[in-house]
Amino acid sequence: MNKRYHQYLLGGLFILIATVILVLFNKKSPSVEQIPDTLTKQQQIDLTLGETIEQGNYTFNNPYLILNPYESSPLTALMAFNTEDLVSVRVTILGKDEHSTFTQDFEAATSHLIPIYGLYPDSLNDIIVTLSDGQTKTIQIKTDPLPEDLPLPTSINANKEKLSNDLYFFTPSSEGYTAAYDVNGDVRWYLTTKNVWDIKRLKNGNLLLSSDRLMAPPYYMAGLMEMDLLGKVYTEYVFEGGYHHDAVELPNGNLLVAANNPAKMTVEDYVIELDRLTGEVVKSWDLSTVLPTEAAKSENWTEHDWFHNNSVDFDEENQAIILSGRHQDAVISIDYESGKLNWIVGDPTGWPEELSSYFFTPIGEDFEWQWSQHSAKMLPNQNLAIFDNGNNRSKDPYTYLSANDNYSRGVIYHLNKEEMTIEQMFEFGKDEGSSFYSPYVSEIDDLGTDHYLILSGGIGSLNGEALNQPAYFYEDATLSSRMIEMLDEERLFEMELPAHYYRASKMSLYPESTSYSLELGKRLGHLGETKTLPIKVNGLFFNENELNDTYQINFTQESDRLMMTGAFYEGDKVKLILNRLGDQRVYSVRITTTPYSAMCIDLFNPDALTDENQLMITQFINAEGLSGTYELYIEINNVVYPIHQSVSF
Secondary structure, three states: OHHHHHHHHHHHHHHHHHHHHHHHHHOOOOEOEEOOOHHHHHHHHHHHHHHHHHHHOOEOOOOEEEEOOOOOOOOOEEEEEEEEEEEEEEEEEOOOOHHHOEEEEEEEEEEEEEEEOOOOOOOEEEEEEEEOOOOEEEEEEEOOOOOOOOOOOOEEEEOHHHOOOOEEEEEEOOOOOOEEEOOOOOEEEEOOOOOOOOOEEOOOOOEEEEOOOEEEOOOEEEEEEEEOOOOOEEEEEEEEEEEEEEEEEOOOOOEEEEEOOOOOOOOOOEEEEEOOOOOOEEEEEEHHHOOOOOOOOOOOOOOOOOOOEEEEEEEOOOOEEEEEEHHHOEEEEEEOOOOOEEEEEOOOOOOOHHHHHHEOEEEOOOOOOOOOOEEEEEOOOOEEEEEEOOOOOOOOHHHOOOHHHOOOEEEEEEEEOOOOEEEEEEEEOHHHHHHHOOOOOOEEEEEEOOEEEEEEEEEEEEOOEEOOOOHHHOOOOEEEEEEEEEEOOEEEEEEEEOOOEEEEEEEOOOOOOOOOOOOOOEEEEOOOOOOOOOOOOOOOOOOOOOOOHHHOOEEEEEOOEEEEEEEEOOOOOEEEEEEEOOEEEEEEEOOOOOOOOOOOOOOOOOOOEOOOOOEEEEEEEEOOOOOOEEEEEEEEOOEEEEEEEEEEO
């Protein structure tokens, strides 16, 4: 009897202890604040728009009209109405002259969704709407002023007799907005979201830009976004390693993308092909298997960023990929199928002898190699266009050219691949001297036969002296960009802006066909699982340590990842811990200043210092591989602190 009593007592005690432990382990703290990302927010906007338009019984005489429907493109609007008969619609956005007036036709329908682009800021805009049955009306749309920090042109020269009403689109490098200017220098479109890097128009008429979500410092983005000028995102493509610099649409509709290999410690030496329908990576090229990583080092070469691929292009005629390795002063062609090296354009100094057969021999007069180049692309006539930044114009430090004596160029080379000769066919910029010198970023774009758009996007000076590094590194430096449009070596258009810009493109306001819809945007691909440390951290429970405000720790959550920001001191040892019963994840948080040698975009300030000389750090934990509700802890210099917040996946 006594023995059985003790057994019951011990059993009951065990159950009580187990219950207490389970309660403690499963006690849920307040949830981390949910922050809707752009795509998630827009999905709700589309649902609301669809319901409003459907229930509103809007007509041509009483249309539905909303300015900036997606809250990211302030100089656009959406008009919706129904007609009894099948009619087409013509919209004319009136400008200051014929070069700033835009007309677009929309296909015949009875339910009409009409995107209106190209409004003037801080203005009452007149838009003429005409139906194919003869009805016409003028609507007026009032817009807000531009943001004070949106750069406006400091000078413009335009030969309007030879210009169309196309716009000049810019993506920022150091400040400003992704924006478009007309031939008069007026801003006619801009985004308030940070969709950066290159801007291209896809075959379906939509734009291709970076995602507006940072993945890792200094500028690696979570992926790409396909959007229209309303700012509506149709597809966000996300992938491991992140996106940088450039992407291009392939003939098969897939996307060729400059990326990072998540399995390696190096960056900007990896290219992927994304399936447009699924977002999956279907092909990849690792450049460290193509080129020696220690060869032909430029001034900015680092072991971490040895190649620094800053452009991708597809040579359809030769089924080859064209890449620009800034840190080896080399433009290369690799075979699309095999990944094998086809050729190298650049000074052969510093390359191993066994690669000498891949280089070209210069012929003709006034030939110069390119240095630290950007924007390499094959033209339809098989010439090679490059923006030659010109950094140092030598690999020998003893013969470096100073910034004051230097220049940048848009240059066109003719390649004879049978005889392996190279001839310079065109250049612009050398005669401009240091006033056109950009030690980073910039572009040359092909607009047709002998027709080019050339952007020197990183011009900088300090006390009247040209700079050999990005000017935003210097507190009192002057920043500027110069863009030139040339036809048959004649300047048709020139604009100067008081900021640095990564790329520029000339495009029509509306594509040939506009296919706006209220279909919900989608996210394709995956960010991958965030790497964990192979350890477990003790001392989580009954922990009475309290984290003070010194570290400014803050957690937020998007639909597919957790984000932590905090202020730490150089050298702090920090771990982030997610814990639930039977599942603990420990993540290393790197606290150090990073000596980036090539900051093409400085919009995200990854290592900004606080007043206490702390580093502001952002850490992302992807949702993939996580399930359930986790309590949050942080370990700083071997002391564990409960956050008193939870996160659910």
